[in-house]
Amino acid sequence: MPGVNRIKLLPDHVANQIAAGEVVERPASVVKELVENALDAQASRITVEIQAGGRSLIRVTDDGLGMSRDDALLCLERHATSKIRRAEDLASISTMGFRGEALPSIASVSRFTLTTREREVGVQPSGCTGEGNSLKAGLQPIEGTQIVVNGGKISEVKAAGSATGTSVEVRQLFFNLPARRKFLRTEETEAAHVLHYLTLAALAHPGVAFTFVKDTRTVWQLPGQKSGDEIAARLPAVRERLRALMGDTKLIEVDFSAPLENPPSRNDEEESFETALPAGTTDSGLRAQDSRLIVWGLMGAPGVSRGTREDQHVFVNRRPVENRGINFALMEGYHTALMKGRYPVCCLFLEIDPAAVDVNIHPAKREVKFHREAEVRKLVAQAVREALQAFHSKSGVQSPESGVGSSKLKVQSSKSGATDEAGEQIVKVGIPFDVKTEPEFSTPSLPEFPLPLKPKPEWPARQTETPSLQMGFSSFRPAPTLPGHAPRPTPPPSPGFGAASHAVPSPSSNLTPDAAHHAPTHTPTPLLSVPLRLVGVIGKLYVVLESDRGLVLLD
Incomplete structure (x- = not known):
């Protein structure tokens, strides 16, 4: 019939379930988003508990900043975040999360419970004039906030006793999407994916204490390592964390720094996806920055290798990433020090200006794009070569x-x-x-x-x-x-x-x-x-x- 509108606006819970298809792929994706929020909240202790491979229970508890009652309600809305404010902030992202899609997407496909308590209150809340309700500046609130969400609908909001920080409990993942739940792997496989991500997070942040509990059994409990701002002070912490996770392996230290050359002029160059700059960033502004690439970490000595890239960990600004250019740079740096078909063991950290790398490519944020891909690849290979040469010169x-x-x-x-x-x-x-x-x-x-x-x-x-x-x-x-x-x-x-x-x-x-001399030799x-x-x-x-x-x- 004419006059009937065929295009309609989707309800919020339907839109959240559609977004959850990209953000929440499996239980490990839930753990990843929740742990990243805890790290952005300046947590020093993070505990992750799972049951049945994450299908029946995922609980992430931290001692971070926590949230007030209003912030706890607002964080369940789509695109509500404390990480960015303007579109220009996308050009220099320094936090782990920034999209504001994780919590509402997770809450729309599970039975979700958020319990939080703010760490510190610096201003006296308005309306609290009574003697019993008044809070002095600098004191912690005496109660927390608990929000219960079932399938994307808030069912209960109440005050609750809680320690400082945030605890997120996810039960019955994909209970309202049977097709998604049917395609999950076995419990052991899903638990292995969770363990893999926690290993990356523990390596990227050795100063944070991690505890992993699987089916009420503690798998490992890693204390926080003391580290400073200097690379020489951070290397021992990473080495100790590697030893606790992977055992004793002969590793050599990498400490390399080099300036990035000025990018070529774009007047005569056709702009493409690879050469385009972030929105709000000008070519002259990027040139004016003293951008340097710092490569530090640990890598296997000659003869230490693996048959897969399972023990090859690369972090860009403390974010675990997958980049083919960096993988090729590692192979170029080792050259003949690796046998054919073998891959190096490494835990390398790349520190670069956030404006020179784009992490806003995929919701999972595992893929990054460098604005000077070829130059970064060349410098990473040079860092590996110099580390191997220094190792050979020391061992005579x-x-x-x-x-x-x-x-x-x-x-x-x-x-x-x-x-x-x-x-x-x-x-x-x-x-x-x-x-x-x-x-x-x-x-x-x-x-x-x-x-x-x-x-x-x-x-x-x-x-x-x-x-x-x-x-x-x-x-x-x-x-x-x-x-x-x-x-x-x-x-x-x-x-x-x-x-x-x-x-x-x-x-x-x-x-x-x-x-x-003339004696005959029989044998x-x-x-x-x-x-x-x-x-x-x-x-x-x-x-x-x-x-x-x-x-x-x-x-």
Whole structure:
């Protein structure tokens, strides 16, 4: 019929359920939004409790600023927030949340209970003139506020006793959306997603104490770590939090800072989504800012890697993010220090001017967009490379005074004029390396190979003869002479090479030098009994040795 309006304005609870489809994907999304609100409220202790993977109960309690009665009612309205005031504030977001959609969206798809009590009142409320109702400035309110919401409709608002801070209880998530509830995963899977986000939040804020309770059982309880404003004071706190969550892993520190270059002029450049500036920000204003990129945190030493990016955590202004450019920058920085198909272990924090990064891309706020993507990627790769170079420069090759266990490796360059008495470096079987402590090797440049040494005097024969051991390890015979090379004399084992190398004499030790040289060899000399010379170390993983037969690669 003509004149009938077909377009109608949706009710608020329907609009909230539509918004909840983007904001609330699963129980972990609820935990994320509530924990971010607690962090923005300057909480120092946060407790998260879940039951049945978050389906039946999610409770987040903090000791933050809390809310008054009016603020508690207003926070359940759409787009009501305390984070931003104007459209220009979107260009420099420094808080975790800013949309004002989380609480009304969560309350529209669950049985929601909000209990809050303001931390401090600085002004005496109006209308409180009686002696019993008056509050002095600076005192805490004696009662809190509790609001009960069922499916987006407020059912009860009352005064309640509460500790300072806020407690949000979410029960029967998606009770009024059976289709959404049916597509939830198993309880263990949903609990794993909750644990993953809490791990990120605990790493990003080591100064906040976190407690995670699953089905009335405490999974972990992390105390707040002391940290300061300087990076040198924050690194120990992050290291301790990483140790509590992931165990002891060999990590190296990253502390890098570099200025961002001026962006190119936009007069001759076509503006696109990637190059567009935030609303209210001018090109000249962004250039005038002394924008710097600070990269700090911890990353795995060479040889510490994972088969997935599960332990690769990147934070931009304390916000856990996913950015392909940063992932590629990490791989570029490690270069050959990682094997193919392996990914680094890291907990890196990027601090950048909020105007140079856009977090208003998706309601989940996990994806960010840098206005100078290529430059940020280059600087992150440079920070990783410099950290690896500093690590290699600190860990040098073991000297004789700092040998590991009873083994001592002497490394001398051929340019140092070593004499025959000093001897060249010989590595034999039987070196008792300490299996608990591995020697630290650097990556030295390959030395020049020395010229053939003069024949050394023959060592005197031993007076006693002991039968050879089995397995062929004690049958030490001279290596076969290669064409065009003189036979190389073998020095006696040094005292530092362990008892296994000098307690069993060679069966040919009683022969004269000429007889020993012409004695027939019935079996080939075992490779481990051939004198080896250290050539270098590759990536702190492989040791390259040289013998008369060729090169030996030791893992």
